[in-house]
Amino acid sequence: MILPGKTIGILGGGQLGRMLAIAARRMGYRVATFDPTCDCPAGQVADLEINAPYDDLDAARRFAQRADIVTFEFENVPAETLAAIEKLRPVQPSPFVLQTTRNRLLEKRFLQQHGFPVADFQEVRSLSDLGAAVAALGVPCVLKTAAFGYDGKGQVRIDSPDNLDAIWRQWCGESAAPVGVVERFIRFEREISLIVALTASGQLRCFDVFENEHRRHILDTTIVPADIPPELAGKATELAAGIARRIGLVGLLCVEMFVEADGSLIVNELAPRPHNSGHVTVDAAVTSQFEQHLRAVCGLPLGETALFKPAAMANLLGDLWQHKEPDWSAALADPRVKLHLYGKHQARPGRKMGHLTAVADSTREARQIVVEARRRLIEA
Numbered sequence: 001m002i003l004p005g006k007t008i009g010i011l012g013g014g015q016l017g018r019m020l021a022i023a024a025r026r027m028g029y030r031v032a033t034f035d036p037t038c039d040c041p042a043g044q045v046a047d048l049e050i051n052a053p054y055d056d057l058d059a060a061r062r063f064a065q066r067a068d069i070v071t072f073e074f075e076n077v078p079a080e081t082l083a084a085i086e087k088l089r090p091v092q093p094s095p096f097v098l099q100t101t102r103n104r105l106l107e108k109r110f111l112q113q114h115g116f117p118v119a120d121f122q123e124v125r126s127l128s129d130l131g132a133a134v135a136a137l138g139v140p141c142v143l144k145t146a147a148f149g150y151d152g153k154g155q156v157r158i159d160s161p162d163n164l165d166a167i168w169r170q171w172c173g174e175s176a177a178p179v180g181v182v183e184r185f186i187r188f189e190r191e192i193s194l195i196v197a198l199t200a201s202g203q204l205r206c207f208d209v210f211e212n213e214h215r216r217h218i219l220d221t222t223i224v225p226a227d228i229p230p231e232l233a234g235k236a237t238e239l240a241a242g243i244a245r246r247i248g249l250v251g252l253l254c255v256e257m258f259v260e261a262d263g264s265l266i267v268n269e270l271a272p273r274p275h276n277s278g279h280v281t282v283d284a285a286v287t288s289q290f291e292q293h294l295r296a297v298c299g300l301p302l303g304e305t306a307l308f309k310p311a312a313m314a315n316l317l318g319d320l321w322q323h324k325e326p327d328w329s330a331a332l333a334d335p336r337v338k339l340h341l342y343g344k345h346q347a348r349p350g351r352k353m354g355h356l357t358a359v360a361d362s363t364r365e366a367r368q369i370v371v372e373a374r375r376r377l378i379e380a
Contacts, residue, residue, distance in 0.1 A: 008069060009032045012073040013040030015344075017041065017042030018042045019288075021045045031046040032047065033046040060085055061085070061088060069089060070091045072093075074273075075271075075273070079095070083095070092250045096247075104144055104146045105146040107270055116267055117239075119183045121183045121184070123146075131164055137182060145181075189259050191268075192211050192228065193254055193255065193257065194206060194236050194254070195210070195252060196240045199296050199301075206241060208226070209225055209233045209236050210277040216350065222312065223312045224280055224281075224312075227363065236255075239255065239267070251272060252272070252273060254275035276352070285307050286303060286306050310365075312357065313356065314367075316352070330379075333376065338358065339354065341353065341354035342354050357370065358373075
């Protein structure tokens with residue numbers, strides 16, 4: 001058990017690390033961050049900020065020595081770095097969980113081998129593999145990188161088998177021997193996610209099901225609870241809990257799922273950390289996802305996950321800064337709106353810069369509040 005007063009080490013310095021650090025500070029922990037960028041979002045609120053490339057093993061060891069336990073907000077940390085840290089301090093979730101979930105091929109094989117529902121898929125390492133996969137799965141289908149893909153990066157939809165050579169060349173880029181996954185295209189009715197926390201002693205708690213809308217493959221809005229029947233919400237909760245137990249989770253796991261027209265659930269991706277769709281829990285739930293993650297990795301009893309009221313979140317991307325600084329006072333003219341900015345120094349199109357949340361008597365009302373507030377940012 002890692003008690004308040006000890007130091008939480010966070011690998012990664014983005015917005016998830018920032019909100020994790022804020023939750024840790026509120027609970028009385030000290031925080032050390034490890035990120036290549038100086039004055040990163042997490043480093044701005046940490047006690048100690050170590051800046052070095054993720055493959056700098058000496059810096060990783062210095063970081064580990066300053067922490068009592070290490071967790072992460074960023075999956076793409078080199079395996080050698082994790083191994084060096086784990087020799088000095090416990091890492092939770094475990095490196096096995098991280099290495100399984102950050103690689104689409106390993107993740108899908110794990111889920112398939114243990115009987116969890118995933119889209120039909122095939123591994124591809126060459127143009128001939130791609131042709132065979134498309135022939136087997138049919139079109140449309142989706143070609144994805146096995147690693148380093150998020151927010152739609154490294155993905156291409158294939159609608160015809162006639163131009164595979166051009167698709168393969170474009171998708172490969174400068175990589176001589178890429179590893180990819182071709183998935184059957186899922187004609188889903190909606191996208192949902194479920195965040196589950198599990199401790200080493202076996203205590204498990206799930207948040208309400210989140211319903212997500214994406215634009216350009218990036219999360220745009222989230223409502224909670226999801227607009228799905230109670231029996232489907234129960235099925236999703238049972239599925240997420242089963243995955244968390246089977247993979248040996250200690251910490252937080254977000255399970256992204258597709259809901260098909262007949263009510264079937266397909267697991268899309270796993271994220272063993274706080275998740276963008278769970279940001280709304282800071283303002284809407286008894287225990288936020290960030291506090292819950294800390295409770296789980298530190299061996300403390302888990303917190304209540306109930307919602308105060310239905311809630312919604314709208315992401316703020318760098319596109320909003322294209323012409324001028326957004327009008328924050330216009331967004332906050334509605335007293336029900338909460339503003340969360342991440343402290344990033346440069347706004348770029350598609351970059352997550354912050355989010356808005358609101359609670360209301362219904363998810364429809366809450367969503368309308370945050371979407372209208374976001375519109376006022378650029379129209380005022």
